[in-house]
Amino acid sequence: MxxxxxxxxxxxxxxxxxxxxxxxxxxxxxxxFRGTDGLxxxxxxxxxxxxxxxxxxxxLVWEWYKYRKQIISExxxxxxxxxxxxxxxxxxxxxxxxxNIDNLHRRAGSKTVxxxxxxxxxxxxxxxxxxxxxxxxxxxEKAPRCSCxxxxxxxxxxxxxxxxxxxxxxxVMASESAEIFFSIGTSAVVYPAASxxxxxxxxxxxxxxxxxxxxxxxxxxDEVLIGKSGEILPKLIDVCYH
Ligand code: BV8
Ligand code: ZN
Numbered sequence: 001m002x003x004x005x006x007x008x009x010x011x012x013x014x015x016x017x018x019x020x021x022x023x024x025x026x027x028x029x030x031x032x033f034r035g036t037d038g039l040x041x042x043x044x045x046x047x048x049x050x051x052x053x054x055x056x057x058x059x060l061v062w063e064w065y066k067y068r069k070q071i072i073s074e075x076x077x078x079x080x081x082x083x084x085x086x087x088x089x090x091x092x093x094x095x096x097x098x099x100n101i102d103n104l105h106r107r108a109g110s111k112t113v114x115x116x117x118x119x120x121x122x123x124x125x126x127x128x129x130x131x132x133x134x135x136x137x138x139x140x141e142k143a144p145r146c147s148c149x150x151x152x153x154x155x156x157x158x159x160x161x162x163x164x165x166x167x168x169x170x171x172v173m174a175s176e177s178a179e180i181f182f183s184i185g186t187s188a189v190v191y192p193a194a195s196x197x198x199x200x201x202x203x204x205x206x207x208x209x210x211x212x213x214x215x216x217x218x219x220x221x222d223e224v225l226i227g228k229s230g231e232i233l234p235k236l237i238d239v240c241y242h
Pocket of ligand 2: 125128
């Protein structure tokens with residue numbers, strides 16, 4: 001399944017960087033954005049995950065996030081997350097750059113995790129920036145409001161919003177210094193996250209894609225592994241690290 005070249009490179013690699021998307025959490029039961037089990041078929045993520053939609057129809061956007069918060073509160077990391085946490089202990093420098101907001105990498109034990117698109121377990125008031133935990137607001141039927149009257153939003157990056165500067169710059173550095181760069185469970189269509197594999201490749205990384213199907217990135221990857229990340233990653237550990 002894995003080329004000898006890849007096994008040799010991975011064994012020798014000091015610096016490994018991993019970009020993950022919704023696909024790595026699919027086997028934990030988190031619906032992906034664009035797959036057949038896509039979130040809320042009638043809407044595209046771009047239509048709901050944006051500030052204007054939230055201001056125009058806060059109750060609809062809240063209903064979508066409340067539904068996802070409930071799913072995420074009931075799920076656990078899967079074998080793919082745990083395999084990455086194990087790999088972190090083997091390489092000198094190992095960074096995970098995730099587009100996911102489900103906090104599953106940290107819950108699986110990964111230490112260096114950059115969250116490009118925020119974290120659904122955190123919320124804040126759009127007027128006074130007061131922070132709120134999910135427990136404080138999850139029972140609200142309508143879009144929850146702060147005592148100051150402001151709407152409370154999830155602490156995630158919506159379309160058209162900047163990524164958190166510190167997370168983005170650390171992710172670019174981790175991509176530029178990677179000897180091996182994995183792109184796992186992402187359709188590689190959302191920017192600027194989707195530009196990281198090419199940043200890594202341009203600075204000499206061996207790019208490995210793990211996905212159920214080929215994506216926009218596949219033709220530029222050095223190795224394309226088709227299958228479930230929850231199955232491929234544990235196999236990689238068995239074959240690669242002895
Ligand atoms: C910004 C948080 C600019 C919220 C998300 C036109 C052209 C190019 C770009 C743009 C454009 N118009 C607008 C843009 C920019 C826009 C963008 O890229 N749009 C795309 C849709 C064209 N980007 C932005 O707006 C970003 N901000 O650019 O700011 C700026 C500049 C200056 C000043 C001000 C602003 C912000 C983007 C962040 C949006 N927020 N999420 C929330 O989650 O609610 S994005 C959302 O999509 C998720 O974060 C998700 O991670 C991301 C990407 O989706 P994937 O993770 O890839 O998931 P997907 O379902 O697509 O794919 C799953 C994959 O897994 C599939 O390939 C499937 O085959 C695979 N899979 C499934 N199961 C498995 C599996 N693989 C392995 N194993 C399995 N078991
Ligand atoms: Zn407030």
